[in-house]
Amino acid sequence: MSDQRPTDELREEHAHVLKKLDALERIVTHPDKRPETTAELRTLATFFQTEFWVHFTKEEEALFPEMGKYTLVGKGPLGIMLREHVELRASNELWQAAVAGYLSNTDGSEFIAPMKGNATHFAWMLRDHINKEDNSLFVMAEQWLKPIEKQNVARLFIEIEAKESAAVKQT
Template sequence: MSPRKDERSRLITLHPEINIGRLAAEYPLATKVFARHGIDFCCGGGRPLREVCREQDLNADEILEEIGRETAQKTASAERWDHAPLGDLIIHILAAYHRPLDEELPRLEALSRRVLEVHRDKQPEMLSELVSVYAGLKADLEDHMGKEEEILFPMIRQGQGMMADGPIAMMEEEHELAGAALKRLRELTNGYQVPEEACNSWRALWQGLAWLEESLHQHIHLENNILFPRALEE
């Protein structure tokens, strides 16, 4: 299904001073453009597009035009969550992000340790640090998701979001830490460029970490830019 004409024109007239998080919330396919250009739309969602583009030597107007082209080609799979019931959004976060991580986090840890064991002689410092950074990220994410599922999400579902400013602030701080770990993993892997000497396990690890980065960016965006602000208001 193609977007209505008024939706396209509303996007084109958006000003570059609009916050990245708002753009990502109202136009989900904008996240593809942000990821393409290395623009942080999850933890950095509260910053104006123009400011971020200036820092990264990007043209804000060109970025908006690119978002417009993506939006004009969108399909029904580009789902918006900024007006969905909060309970439905929580169900989506659990199904699309939390439950897959239950399986993927241990798998990637096992892969990372296997690659280090077999290829330690090739890139010992990089692989050792990667295992360490990933193990810390995994432990933090598992603890983080547990607190969301046991404390924060039930509060929001019960209509107590306005009283959850403390837990939400803690979750946002932990999102920042996860973002820093993802950034370090990207640096260590040279943007997940597979080395020539890589075996199948090494390739699978790089692919899995790239998926993790993309998934967590979307995951954190939905919480920081949509779920948490709406919960605090309602």
């Protein structure tokens, strides 16, 4: 096992996601540059449709249950994070639908406003969520979890990533 804390791994993933959000916001605010940004938009849509959700799985199936030994999972900070996960999934679905419409139509102009609006909402909500996790929730995890519990979380992260990688290979 690595000496890295599981929360450090999640923070690194957050930093990667924030860069993706910067790119997303840049693209959707310049729909006039469609020919230059189509490939990047497809890549971002794929990332936020697949790879990104492994992060939520790691939190929901590994970190949050361990933290749940010290606080209620459905209430307080963990409850808020779980509700926000649901809201972020719904927001992403709306954005994905708008992107699909935009990319599948030659003109795509009717999808520009919903794509931009949904992307902006998704990005704002996700940035706020990441801030709460990085600056509050993960601090609590670092204080509460014993070394053995952190090791368990790290082991589960590896299992989750392996399972997700195997699922991607099957598709």
